[in-house]
Amino acid sequence: MNTQTKTDTPLADGARTTMTMIQSLRSAMDVMLDRDENVVVFGEDVGYFGGVFRCTDGLQKKYGSSRVFDAPISENGIAGAAVGMGAYGLRPVAEIQFADYVYPAVDQIVSEAARLRYRSVGQFTSPLVFRMPCGGGIYGGQTHSQSPEAIFTQVCGLRTVMPSNPYDAKGLLIASIECDDPVIFLEPKRLYNGPFDGHHDRPVTPWSKHPLSAVPEGYYNVPLDSAAVVRPGKDLTVLTYGTTVWVALAAAEETGIDAEVVDLRSLWPLDLDTLVASVKKTRRCVVVHEATRTCGFGAELVSLMQEHCFHHLEAPIERVTGWDTPYPHAQEWDYFPGPERVADALKRTMAER
Incomplete structure (x- = not known):
């Protein structure tokens, strides 16, 4: 990794x-x-x-x-x-x-x-x-x-x-x-x-x-409306935050796909400029988060990328998320978006021509 x-x-x-x-x-x-x-x-x-x-x-x-x-x-x-x-x-x-x-x-x-x-x-x-x-x-x-x-x-x-x-x-x-x-x-x-x-x-x-x-040890701050490109790449962009930043990094390494991983850090206000610049550059996008899929924050990210990057996209935007169920205690690690599910989304996105 x-x-x-x-x-x-x-x-x-x-x-x-x-x-x-x-x-x-x-x-x-x-x-x-x-x-x-x-x-x-x-x-x-x-x-x-x-x-x-x-x-x-x-x-x-x-x-x-x-x-x-x-x-x-x-x-x-x-x-x-x-x-x-x-x-x-x-x-x-x-x-x-x-x-x-x-x-x-x-x-x-x-x-x-x-x-x-x-x-x-x-x-x-x-x-x-x-x-x-x-x-x-x-x-x-x-x-x-x-x-x-x-x-x-x-x-x-x-x-x-x-x-x-x-x-x-x-x-x-x-x-x-x-x-x-x-x-x-x-x-x-x-x-x-x-x-x-x-x-x-x-x-x-x-x-x-x-x-x-x-x-x-002392004082410093990180601006509240700034995303971070944690892995530069040219094949596609992964938009994510929190724990799934690390899952996305693992999936990119394991697939060998040159994915650019963007850590939102601030979900709102959103650093839209950094996200749009990345997606326009790579022309493909995958959104990953742990929360449930329906009306999750990933839906807003997909909408924004469609609005601002539509003419640059070469593939449909994918989402990899938690399930639309109550949190499943006994199946916790299947519920999480893991590297395998993220890797499959990366591969599907790259297969679109």
């Missing part, structure tokens, strides 16, 4: 430390808690316990229980409190323990956080972040494994972000905390401790052996 990842964002200067994605997310919150006294971190078990995935471990001890604190088991309450905090000048980072738990809070996020700037004619903003571990890979079944990103990309006023590696995770989370808009920050659980190629239920390699685990 090609691990020489390229990015359109220059790497930050300064001392670097090898980090997992968990550690890089913690480092981002640590940096921002130190830089800005208005930043607060809260959610279920994020304080004394340090979070169910340990992303906030040690932050309460360092910054105190008034800035890093536990919340009741009430996602609606967490979201509503975050909206109020943001409106009155704080920059809350609210953790929803699993993305599956966000549904009781959707009204607060959609009706209040996303619309506050518009409803107040700019008098108030919602500078808040909702962190949510998403996707499968931990044998969590239907209530701990969902990928709800398409719900939020459709809402005007929200930004939706999903990193695929430790370097981007820290830079994107810092940029999200600094943003004056509400940000849905989705964290693929399968990537917390290392990249997956989709063949195994464990990382291909620990992050400690990957170049994108070399994370600057």
Whole structure:
């Protein structure tokens, strides 16, 4: 698998430390808690316990229980409190323990956080972040494994972000905390401790052996509306994000197809220029994501590429996604778009003449 990842964002200067994605997310919150006294971190078990995935471990001890604190088991309450905090000048980072738990809070996020700037004619903003571990890979079944990103990309006023590696995770989370808009920050659980190629239920390699685990210790950010070309190529373009970035890279290597893999990083606002330039260059496109197929975010990507690249395309655009079923606990690794399914799509696309 090609691990020489390229990015359109220059790497930050300064001392670097090898980090997992968990550690890089913690480092981002640590940096921002130190830089800005208005930043607060809260959610279920994020304080004394340090979070169910340990992303906030040690932050309460360092910054105190008034800035890093536990919340009741009430996602609606967490979201509503975050909206109020943001409106009155704080920059809350609210953790929803699993993305599956966000549904009781959707009204607060959609009706209040996303619309506050518009409803107040700019008098108030919602500078808040909702962190949510998403996707499968931990044998969590239907209530701990969902990928709800398409719900939020459709809402005007929200930004939706999903990193695929430790370097981007820290830079994107810092940029999200600094943003004056509400940000849905989705964290693929399968990537917390290392990249997956989709063949195994464990990382291909620990992050400690990957170049994108070399994370600057201090402050830097990755722009929220910037995609990254993680594998240059000329035969076709793969548009993807989160865990399936690594699946797409594995499929490209195994087929020998010179595929250009583009990591969206920010789902909305979308870096449309980078996507269109890539598809116009390669003239073929495959879209890959873990979420269900029908009305998944891939449908929007297909539509946009048809609108902007129709006269350049030499083959129909393919989609490789999760199934249109409730999350199948017993068939988790068949449900995921794996390298074999992605490779078949690459081959079909290349066979079109």
